Amino acid sequence: MSVEQPSNLLSSDFLAEAEQCLANGWSLPYSLINNPDISAFERTEIFEASWQVMGVESSVANPGDRLVGRIGGVPVLIVRGDDDVLRGFLNVCRHRGYPVASEDGCSRLLTCRYHGWTYDLTGGLVKAPEMTPCGEGLRAELSLKPISVATWRGCVFAHADPLAPGLLDTFSELETLASGCAFDLSSYQPHSTFTIEIACDWKLAYDNVVECYHCASIHAETLNTLYEADGFEDATWQTGARLASARLKGSDGLHHCLQLFPGNYLVQDTVIGIAGRFFPAGLGRTRLEFNFLTAPDTNPEDADRFVTIWRETLNEDRAILEAQQRGICSGRLERGRLVSGPENSVAAVQQLIIDAYRSAMEDRQDASRQALLGNNADTIETGGANAAVA
Numbered sequence: 001m002s003v004e005q006p007s008n009l010l011s012s013d014f015l016a017e018a019e020q021c022l023a024n025g026w027s028l029p030y031s032l033i034n035n036p037d038i039s040a041f042e043r044t045e046i047f048e049a050s051w052q053v054m055g056v057e058s059s060v061a062n063p064g065d066r067l068v069g070r071i072g073g074v075p076v077l078i079v080r081g082d083d084d085v086l087r088g089f090l091n092v093c094r095h096r097g098y099p100v101a102s103e104d105g106c107s108r109l110l111t112c113r114y115h116g117w118t119y120d121l122t123g124g125l126v127k128a129p130e131m132t133p134c135g136e137g138l139r140a141e142l143s144l145k146p147i148s149v150a151t152w153r154g155c156v157f158a159h160a161d162p163l164a165p166g167l168l169d170t171f172s173e174l175e176t177l178a179s180g181c182a183f184d185l186s187s188y189q190p191h192s193t194f195t196i197e198i199a200c201d202w203k204l205a206y207d208n209v210v211e212c213y214h215c216a217s218i219h220a221e222t223l224n225t226l227y228e229a230d231g232f233e234d235a236t237w238q239t240g241a242r243l244a245s246a247r248l249k250g251s252d253g254l255h256h257c258l259q260l261f262p263g264n265y266l267v268q269d270t271v272i273g274i275a276g277r278f279f280p281a282g283l284g285r286t287r288l289e290f291n292f293l294t295a296p297d298t299n300p301e302d303a304d305r306f307v308t309i310w311r312e313t314l315n316e317d318r319a320i321l322e323a324q325q326r327g328i329c330s331g332r333l334e335r336g337r338l339v340s341g342p343e344n345s346v347a348a349v350q351q352l353i354i355d356a357y358r359s360a361m362e363d364r365q366d367a368s369r370q371a372l373l374g375n376n377a378d379t380i381e382t383g384g385a386n387a388a389v390a
């Protein structure tokens with residue numbers, strides 16, 4: 001099996017130069033934006049190999065409750081079983097690949113709409129119309145394919161690989177960060193969902209959500225009315241996790257924003273919570289899916305007001321990001337200049353992206369080497385057999 005390279009763009013020389021430029025105050029090169037090979041590589045090697053927050057435990061509290069979503073391009077499904085266990089599956093029918101559930105909901109059986117194959121909450125096939133024989137052996141063989149699921153402080157995460165390293169093994173500082181501010185969304189209740197697609201590369205969206213350099217100019221009437229943003233950029237990444245905190249304006253309440261690379265965005269404050277994420281949804285497209293939550297003991301009007309302002313803020317960001325993408329895609333500039341201090345957080349997330357490229361490239365090279373060794377072993381074996389025949 002040969003392993004394709006995304007392009008020569010991600011050679012070790014290219015990454016070393018990008019890293020050097022970043023250290024000197026320059027952004028990632030714009031050649032990484034709107035490149036189909038890079039985009040496909042990022043989707044499969046970074047996002048599809050990551051833990052992604054799919055929602056909150058309070059949304060899947062009862063048997064039959066389910067969350068439907070995707071990790072990169074992989075459709076996934078999480079369901080609460082009759083035994084109270086939360087399980088995750090590929091949301092791909094074992095018959096001919098249609099999704100077995102199209103949206104969040106609650107049911108004791110999962111029936112694929114295409115031809116009616118039906119699965120139970122453990123993923124087992126229980127009915128396949130007109131298929132005979134459909135004995136136990138075949139039914140077991142045609143169960144939904146499992147994925148990894150983790151719950152953590154009220155949030156539900158999924159990873160497309162059933163053998164993925166655990167969430168807390170992946171983010172080894174996460175517990176320490178969360179305990180320091182008592183981050184926990186378990187007692188927060190679902191308020192509403194907000195989904196938008198933005199015509200921009202996910203990396204531009206990432207730069208945007210880690211800095212508040214733009215808050216005074218873009219969000220003066222929205223986000224800036226809710227929080228004191230001082231010090232927001234000072235938060236550092238610790239093994240892929242970053243905690244930034246701020247005070248609420250006009251009260252002594254606190255706001256904590258916990259980000260997990262890539263794209264996970266969790267918020268807890270004294271009025272609302274967020275279990276959200278953004279991820280690439282095709283070339284030059286970013287999809288943002290936010291679950292807004294209401295904090296316990298919050299006045300519902302306050303929660304509504306905060307959520308409305310957050311939605312307006314995200315729409316402001318969408319307009320900015322789409323215009324920025326058009327400027328960058330004009331192809332006239334090589335890279336941007338970052339401002340030391342308020343944009344240290346942008347440099348930090350861009351370094352994380354370089355690290356992710358490097359690690360994924362090394363994994364590919366290892367896979368390539370293994371494949372080559374396998375082929376050589378085959379050749380040697382075949383050679384031996386032929387020699388014996390001769």
Ligand code: FES
Pocket residue numbers: 093094095096097098112113114115116117
């Ligand atoms: S694809 Fe699901 S029943 Fe045919």
Ligand SMILES: [Fe+2]
Pocket residue numbers: 208209214218219313317
């Ligand atoms: Fe913003």
